[in-house]
Amino acid sequence: MATSFEKVVSLARKNSIWPLPFATSCCGIEFMATMASHYDLARFGSERVGFSPRQCDLLMVMGTIAKKMGPVVRQVYLQMAEPRWVMAVGACASSGGIFDTYSVLQGIDQVIPVDVYVPGCPPRPEAIIDGILKIQDLVHAEGLRRRNSDQYKELLAGYGIQ
Amino acid sequence: MLTFAAPKDMNLKVLQFLYDEESLSFRFMTDLQAVHYPDRIGEELCVVYHLHNLRDNVRIRFKVYTDVQAPDVFSTTALFAAANFMERETYDFFGVNFVGHPNLIRVLNVDEMDYFPLRKEFPLEDQTRVDKDDEMFGR
Numbered sequence: 684m685a686t687s688f689e690k691v692v693s694l695a696r697k698n699s700i701w702p703l704p705f706a707t708s709c710c711g712i713e714f715m716a717t718m719a720s721h722y723d724l725a726r727f728g729s730e731r732v733g734f735s736p737r738q739c740d741l742l743m744v745m746g747t748i749a750k751k752m753g754p755v756v757r758q759v760y761l762q763m764a765e766p767r768w769v770m771a772v773g774a775c776a777s778s779g780g781i782f783d784t785y786s787v788l789q790g791i792d793q794v795i796p797v798d799v800y801v802p803g804c805p806p807r808p809e810a811i812i813d814g815i816l817k818i819q820d821l822v823h824a825e826g827l828r829r830r831n832s833d834q835y836k837e838l839l840a841g842y843g844i845q
Numbered sequence: 846m847l848t849f850a851a852p853k854d855m856n857l858k859v860l861q862f863l864y865d866e867e868s869l870s871f872r873f874m875t876d877l878q879a880v881h882y883p884d885r886i887g888e889e890l891c892v893v894y895h896l897h898n899l900r901d902n903v904r905i906r907f908k909v910y911t912d913v914q915a916p917d918v919f920s921t922t923a924l925f926a927a928a929n930f931m932e933r934e935t936y937d938f939f940g941v942n943f944v945g946h947p948n949l950i951r952v953l954n955v956d957e958m959d960y961f962p963l964r965k966e967f968p969l970e971d972q973t974r975v976d977k978d979d980e981m982f983g984r
Contacts, residue, residue: 750954750955751953751954751955783969783970784969784970785954785958785962785967785969785970786953786954786962
């Protein structure tokens with residue numbers, strides 16, 4: 684089979700994404716259903732949920748992030764090694780949701796860059812799987828060294844990350 | 846439930862009496878918080894103490910009122926250790942300055958917060974957003 688090295692690596696990456704669940708509320712419960720036998724996230728190569736940011740590729744932020752929790756999310760993101768992706772699951776993580784109030788971060792994209800937003804309050808497991816597939820498309824399509832591109836560096840600089 | 850108020854500089858004396866008097870013995874502080882009444886000039890902030898007599902299972906509510914311009918109320922931490930965190934929380938949200946509190950700093954909100962969010966003059970919604978405008982969200 685003739686192919687390029689880059690394609691092989693992309694294929695391997697997209698089908699072995701290790702998610703890091705950052706679950707603070709009900710969207711996390713939906714993610715538990717997504718992982719379990721009925722919806723079976725393992726079909727997409729993501730059954731290995733890691734609880735160390737050092738090992739994981741995909742930060743899944745699920746639930747309301749209070750302003751006091753914002754620096755924690757950021758810290759977890761900074762501890763992840765490249766290549767890394769971020770998924771905001773549910774209305775709260777994406778935009779603050781119904782919690783339009785002084786104590787809640789109005790979307791995690793105020794502190795870290797987000798690749799895929801999953802709508803819903805909470806989203807059904809199908810929606811979370813759809814988000815995972817969108818992440819897989821991203822992983823497949825982007826080059827081996829996204830982190831070296833000027834656009835990516837500019838994005839991270841926009842968040843004050845070296 | 847029996848509710849009564851007293852001048853704010855009397856609060857320690859009243860609470861001490863309720864605690865010491867054998868026939869009263871309100872020795873458990875179940876709750877402490879504040880209420881903001883912006884229309885009551887000169888007594889905008891109300892600090893509410895909820896006390897419990899565990900022996901006779903009787904509860905009582907005690908209020909003191911203070912001017913929002915000088916929200917100084919004596920701390921009850923010397924009498925009730927439980928008041929420590931509750932006074933911090935009340936300071937955090939209403940800005941009541943509990944005189945004599947050992948560590949009166951914010952407890953629930955972010956440290957950088959520069960206002961007291963449960964005072965009525967501050968809208969509930971986060972005012973830093975630009976994408977939720979009045980037209981679309983009916984603020």
